[in-house]
Amino acid sequence: MRIPICEVTPDSERAEVAGWVHEVRDLGGLTFFLIRDRTGIIQVTIVKKKAPAAVLEAAKAVSRESVVRVAGTVKAIDKAPGGRELTPETFEIVAPCASPLPLDVVEKVPADLDTRLDARFLDVRKPRVAAVFKVRSTVTTAAYEFFTQRGFYNITSPKIVAAATEGGTELFPIAYFEKEAFLNQSPQLYKQMMMAAGFEKVFEIGPIFRAEEHNTVRHLNEATSIDIEVSFADHNDVMKTLEDLVAFQYAAVADRCADAIADLGIEFEVPKTPFPRLPYAEAIEIAARKIEEPIAYGDDLSTPAERAIGEEMGEHYFVVDWPSAIRPYYAMPYENDPSISKSFDMMHPRMELSSGAQRVHQHDLLVRQIEAKGLNPDSFEFYLQPFAYGMPPHAGWGLGMERLVMTMLGLQNIREAVLFPRDRHRVVP
Amino acid sequence: MRIPICEVTPDSERAEVAGWVHEVRDLGGLTFFLIRDRTGIIQVTIVKKKAPAAVLEAAKAVSRESVVRVAGTVKAIDKAPGGRELTPETFEIVAPCASPLPLDVVEKVPADLDTRLDARFLDVRKPRVAAVFKVRSTVTTAAYEFFTQRGFYNITSPKIVAAATEGGTELFPIAYFEKEAFLNQSPQLYKQMMMAAGFEKVFEIGPIFRAEEHNTVRHLNEATSIDIEVSFADHNDVMKTLEDLVAFQYAAVADRCADAIADLGIEFEVPKTPFPRLPYAEAIEIAARKIEEPIAYGDDLSTPAERAIGEEMGEHYFVVDWPSAIRPYYAMPYENDPSISKSFDMMHPRMELSSGAQRVHQHDLLVRQIEAKGLNPDSFEFYLQPFAYGMPPHAGWGLGMERLVMTMLGLQNIREAVLFPRDRHRVVP
Numbered sequence: 001m002r003i004p005i006c007e008v009t010p011d012s013e014r015a016e017v018a019g020w021v022h023e024v025r026d027l028g029g030l031t032f033f034l035i036r037d038r039t040g041i042i043q044v045t046i047v048k049k050k051a052p053a054a055v056l057e058a059a060k061a062v063s064r065e066s067v068v069r070v071a072g073t074v075k076a077i078d079k080a081p082g083g084r085e086l087t088p089e090t091f092e093i094v095a096p097c098a099s100p101l102p103l104d105v106v107e108k109v110p111a112d113l114d115t116r117l118d119a120r121f122l123d124v125r126k127p128r129v130a131a132v133f134k135v136r137s138t139v140t141t142a143a144y145e146f147f148t149q150r151g152f153y154n155i156t157s158p159k160i161v162a163a164a165t166e167g168g169t170e171l172f173p174i175a176y177f178e179k180e181a182f183l184n185q186s187p188q189l190y191k192q193m194m195m196a197a198g199f200e201k202v203f204e205i206g207p208i209f210r211a212e213e214h215n216t217v218r219h220l221n222e223a224t225s226i227d228i229e230v231s232f233a234d235h236n237d238v239m240k241t242l243e244d245l246v247a248f249q250y251a252a253v254a255d256r257c258a259d260a261i262a263d264l265g266i267e268f269e270v271p272k273t274p275f276p277r278l279p280y281a282e283a284i285e286i287a288a289r290k291i292e293e294p295i296a297y298g299d300d301l302s303t304p305a306e307r308a309i310g311e312e313m314g315e316h317y318f319v320v321d322w323p324s325a326i327r328p329y330y331a332m333p334y335e336n337d338p339s340i341s342k343s344f345d346m347m348h349p350r351m352e353l354s355s356g357a358q359r360v361h362q363h364d365l366l367v368r369q370i371e372a373k374g375l376n377p378d379s380f381e382f383y384l385q386p387f388a389y390g391m392p393p394h395a396g397w398g399l400g401m402e403r404l405v406m407t408m409l410g411l412q413n414i415r416e417a418v419l420f421p422r423d424r425h426r427v428v429p
Numbered sequence: 430m431r432i433p434i435c436e437v438t439p440d441s442e443r444a445e446v447a448g449w450v451h452e453v454r455d456l457g458g459l460t461f462f463l464i465r466d467r468t469g470i471i472q473v474t475i476v477k478k479k480a481p482a483a484v485l486e487a488a489k490a491v492s493r494e495s496v497v498r499v500a501g502t503v504k505a506i507d508k509a510p511g512g513r514e515l516t517p518e519t520f521e522i523v524a525p526c527a528s529p530l531p532l533d534v535v536e537k538v539p540a541d542l543d544t545r546l547d548a549r550f551l552d553v554r555k556p557r558v559a560a561v562f563k564v565r566s567t568v569t570t571a572a573y574e575f576f577t578q579r580g581f582y583n584i585t586s587p588k589i590v591a592a593a594t595e596g597g598t599e600l601f602p603i604a605y606f607e608k609e610a611f612l613n614q615s616p617q618l619y620k621q622m623m624m625a626a627g628f629e630k631v632f633e634i635g636p637i638f639r640a641e642e643h644n645t646v647r648h649l650n651e652a653t654s655i656d657i658e659v660s661f662a663d664h665n666d667v668m669k670t671l672e673d674l675v676a677f678q679y680a681a682v683a684d685r686c687a688d689a690i691a692d693l694g695i696e697f698e699v700p701k702t703p704f705p706r707l708p709y710a711e712a713i714e715i716a717a718r719k720i721e722e723p724i725a726y727g728d729d730l731s732t733p734a735e736r737a738i739g740e741e742m743g744e745h746y747f748v749v750d751w752p753s754a755i756r757p758y759y760a761m762p763y764e765n766d767p768s769i770s771k772s773f774d775m776m777h778p779r780m781e782l783s784s785g786a787q788r789v790h791q792h793d794l795l796v797r798q799i800e801a802k803g804l805n806p807d808s809f810e811f812y813l814q815p816f817a818y819g820m821p822p823h824a825g826w827g828l829g830m831e832r833l834v835m836t837m838l839g840l841q842n843i844r845e846a847v848l849f850p851r852d853r854h855r856v857v858p
Contacts (some may be wrong), residue, residue: 002616002661018661020627020819021643038629067821097819121815124626133628137583144573153565156830158849159588159636160601160612160651172589174612175602176650177642181856183612184604190849193858198449198551199562200467206635207588213606220552221605232431232447361524367506382858386550390449390526392496401585420587420619427610429589429622429811 002069006039010076010084013405017086018041018069018094019090020125021062023106031059035070038130040259043080044070044088049269055091055389065097065125113415119181120429131260132416135253136405140205142252143226146245147203152228155202157190159183159209172221185211186398186425189383192359193230193396196386198275200231205401215424217413218351222422229396235332235342235358236393239318242354243273244348245399246316250408266410270362273348276317285307300326301345301352310349321342329369331357332395346399348407356397363387431498435468439505439513444513446471447498447523449554450491452535460488463510464499467559469688472509473499473517484520486595494526494554512699542844549849549858558639560689561845565834569634572655575674576632581657584631586619587753588612588638592808599640601650605759612638615827617759618812620658621788625815629660644853646842649831650764651851658825664771664787666760667824668747671775671783672702674828675745679837695839704775706747712738712748726761729755730781733843738780749773759769760786761824777836785826790814 008015019037031045039274046059072088103111103119105126115128116123123129147154160176161184171182187204194202208225226245230238250270253261261268287295287305290312295305301319309319324333324341331341342356360366366387370377377384404415414419420429430445437444448466462473475488491497496609501517532548542763545552552558563814576583589603590613600611616633623631637654655674659667678701682690690697716724716734719741724734730748738748753762753770760770772786789795799806806813834846844850849858 006491018821026764036627038627065819094822095820098817103813119814120606121622121625122627122818124623130627134582134583136585140583140585141573141577141749144570148570154569155562155753156565156636156653156846156858158651158851160851160856173604175513177640177853179856193550194553194848196550198465198467198559199553207585209589211606222587224585312718317707385531385548387552388527389530390494390496392447393523419458419584419623424606427587427589427605427608 004039005035005037005042008074008082008084008086010074012074012083012084013259014072015068015086016071016335020069021064021068021097024062024198029284033059033065033068033070035068035086038123041081043077043085044072044091045085046088046091050091055088058091058093059088061403062093063097063099064093064095064205065101065122067095067097068092069094078194081231084336109352113413117415117421117426118429124419127140127263129416131257131263132405132409132411133341133419134260135257135409136258136393136401136417138253138409139249139401139405141386143203143205143245143248145252147228147247150201150241153199155187155191155194155199155204156206157184157187157204159207163189172209172211185210186225187227189380190225190349190399191396192394193383193386194365195229195231195361196389196391200230201228202230203228213424217415218403218406220414220418220421220423223418226360226399226401226404227396228396231394233358233390234393234394235320235344235356237397238356238358238397239277239344239346240274242356242397242399243271243275243316243318245289246346246353246404249404253408258366264409271316276313277320278309278313278317279318280322280340286312298323298406303351306347306351310347310351312348313347314351316349317347318344319347327357329373329375330359330366334362342395344397346397348403350407351403353403353407354397354399358393358395361387361391361393363391433468434464434466434471435511437471437503437511437515439503439511440512441503443501444503444515445500447496450493450495450497450526453491453493462488462497462499464497465554465556470510472506472514473501473520474514475517475520475605481518484517487520487522488517488732491520492528492840493524494530494551495522496524496526496714497521500770509557531582542842546844546850546855547858553848557694558845560686560692561838562835562848563689563839564686565830565846566839567682567685568678568830568834568837571678572632572634573675574681574703575677576657579630579670581632582628582728584620584623584628584633585635586613586616588632588636592618592811601638601640611751615654616656617827618809620656621823621824622812622815624658624790625818625820627660630657631659632657637827642853646844647832647835649843649847649850649852652847655828655830655831655833656743656825658823660821660823662787662824663822664773664785664824667785667826668706668749668773668775668788669703671785671826671828672700672704672745672747675775675782675833676700676702678833682837693838694793700745704744705742706749706773707738707742707746707750708750709748709769710750715741717739727752727754732780735776735780739776740778743778745778745782747773748776756786757793757801758802758804759788761789771824773826775826777832779836780832782832782836783826783828786821787823787824790816790820790822792820 022034022036290308331343347355402417451463451465532551719737760772775783831846
């Protein structure tokens with residue numbers, strides 16, 4: 001009966017493990033194998049004079065990164081990983097590995113990102129790379145826990161849609177039978193419709209698609225978005241939910257992914273809540289003081305501006321009270337000064353992670369705001385209809401999963417946070 | 430401070446609630462409102478002689494399905510829903526509802542499915558319809574719990590892909606910059622690649638897309654699939670995981686969705702495990718005996734065949750040991766009789782819910798099986814590559830979320846299990 005390698009201890013008397021041949025060192029009379037599964041690494045030691053003939057034969061034939069199954073006796077030994085080694089009575093080659101490998105799993109030869117992504121199944125065998133996806137898995141499952149505990153309903157909105165969320169740009173068209181359709185950019189309109197439906201608190205974690213042409217280290221054409229929408233709530237309420245979620249996700253990773261954090265060799269700290277609230281006007285002042293290029297009230301935050309403000313803040317923070325002119329039509333203007341909106345971005349010192357707002361819930365105001373953005377309300381008919389039939393006040397946000405993982409783990413390229421990234425030049429594997 | 434309606438008890442002295450005007454009965458000196466939120470319904474009683482003028486004015490002006498916020502004193506009263514009523518001191522119209530409604534929320538006028546789906550935000554206000562999505566939310570979050578408890582990693586595979594899983598049919602093409610791409614039919618190839626990557630136990634719950642032209646009550650063009658893949662496991666191991674999951678999901682619904690089950694007015698029973706294993710050959714015999722149309726060994730199970738066998742079985746069951754000829758190329762043939770495969774379908778008495786198998790993990794056998802299906806191995810290059818570099822034995826399945834919810838709740842049309850269904854004729858709303 002196979003057990004996970006992490007469960008083999010110096011006190012185990014016998015063990016059967018299965019995994020990949022991570023390294024082989026042949027010292028003549030003695031061969032050391034390191035066998036790796038997703039839980040750890042164990043040393044398998046073969047003394048040529050003592051080992052059964054079948055074990056010797058398999059050990060001689062096996063290549064690195066083959067899958068093997070090994071059973072035998074366990075002995076405590078100081079120098080081996082985990083303080084124990086396995087002396088095999090049986091050694092079976094379960095699945096051989098061809099050579100040469102298209103990618104070196106022990107990273108003696110560094111590879112560029114494209115080569116790594118081309119052979120992603122090998123790249124992800126590196127404990128340091130696998131660690132990213134163990135963390136991402138925990139970040140995702142922790143979000144489900146968090147929202148379930150707080151009484152949110154999980155919803156599934158369609159990914160094939162007939163209309164754009166924010167107008168007609170950056171859409172991937174689909175040939176959908178006889179109709180024109182697109183991949184959805186955001187569940188925005190659907191989660192708002194669920195507020196009209198009376199669901200009150202909803203979340204969705206799913207794919208979004210943006211046909212952005214630029215290729216940067218922080219954009220993807222297919223990404224995962226964590227989205228919520230809450231009725232009878234304002235921007236302040238959902239900012240609190242957002243910082244609580246992020247702190248909960250960090251704490252879950254700290255708690256459940258100690259091995260992965262160790263493999264990554266990073267400092268890991270759970271951010272303290274509440275995150276500071278920085279008014280947009282002040283953010284612009286900081287940027288204007290610190291960056292060379294001109295920036296003024298009414299401008300979006302450029303990448304250098306984000307970086308400069310992030311340096312000054314030094315922790316997660318919110319930029320609040322954005323000018324209505326540079327926010328989407330669905331952001332609620334302040335009653336006493338409609339030129340400013342009840343909207344926010346949640347920032348990591350390195351970059352924006354999330355965008356949200358209290359939404360406009362009044363039908364006629366929404367129509368006026370759509371028109372003010374130069375869009376045609378007729379294209380939003382299915383979306384506008386619910387606002388005439390009892391739409392409660394509501395607020396929400398979208399949080400980028402990949403940017404969250406990227407900033408959490410200090411990754412340099414957002415593609416490092418996706419198993420099979422999609423960008424302008426890559427749809428394979 | 431607003432509280433959920435379900436938290437107002439006959440013992441509450443005061444309460445503030447917000448929700449939709451479900452019904453209004455004006456008896457002259459007395460007006461009864463039923464106010465609905467997602468947790469329940471409360472009676473709000475206005476005695477015209479006693480109520481404040483502002484309350485009377487709002488109560489007179491408000492239309493059904495408007496959003497209101499009401500605060501006042503609570504009194505125990507036998508005849509009202511929940512045994513209590515609210516006498517308002519304040520009554521605020523938060524969001525008015527236009528009339529006439531495109532759809533009747535209290536269902537005095539029955540509507541056909543298309544009308545309902547066109548105004549889905551109103552349709553879902555019906556407690557009986559909302560109940561379906563409360564259950565679906567629990568079915569989803571319970572799955573995350575189940576897999577997390579069992580040490581599965583959550584993965585996210587790409588939805589935009591360059592190749593088909595099962596050959597070139599039933600794909601939606603996308604205009605992806607300068608390239609040809611498609612919407613993915615299934616995470617099959619990606620979850621198998623994660624076995625080569627050493628992830629051992631993975632799950633994904635996400636959208637799948639099939640350009641099937643036929644319009645039936647049990648097919649969708651965009652659906653949600655619950656997928657797993659497990660290394661060092663065979664078909665029997667993952668069948669056990671599957672029946673355990675389904676029983677866990679039913680138990681979670683029984684435990685957490687009593688109100689929704691009551692709203693639906695259905696009998697609800699958690700299925701007992703293990704589910705019976707019915708060999709394909711015996712299933713064909715049952716069908717041949719019970720249905721009129723000819724059916725023989727080697728045929729797929731037609732809808733009438735599934736129904737006839739389901740009637741005989743009367744509970745969830747597995748059909749096992751399918752002929753290799755009618756299963757996908759990646760299903761593992763039995764060593765002693767390669768004409769039969771280690772594959773299974775998991776059935777509800779009404780229909781198939783899941784399909785799975787131990788997979789072929791040997792590179793050369795896989796190439797032969799792809800060729801035997803008339804497919805070209807060159808089109809599967811990115812998929813085949815991992816099989817040459819240490820691919821462990823593995824098994825897995827995909828489970829249709831909508832069919833699971835549909836059969837769990839006795840829904841007649843699969844569209845009832847999706848908020849915004851996509852079929853040949855529908856991409857809006």
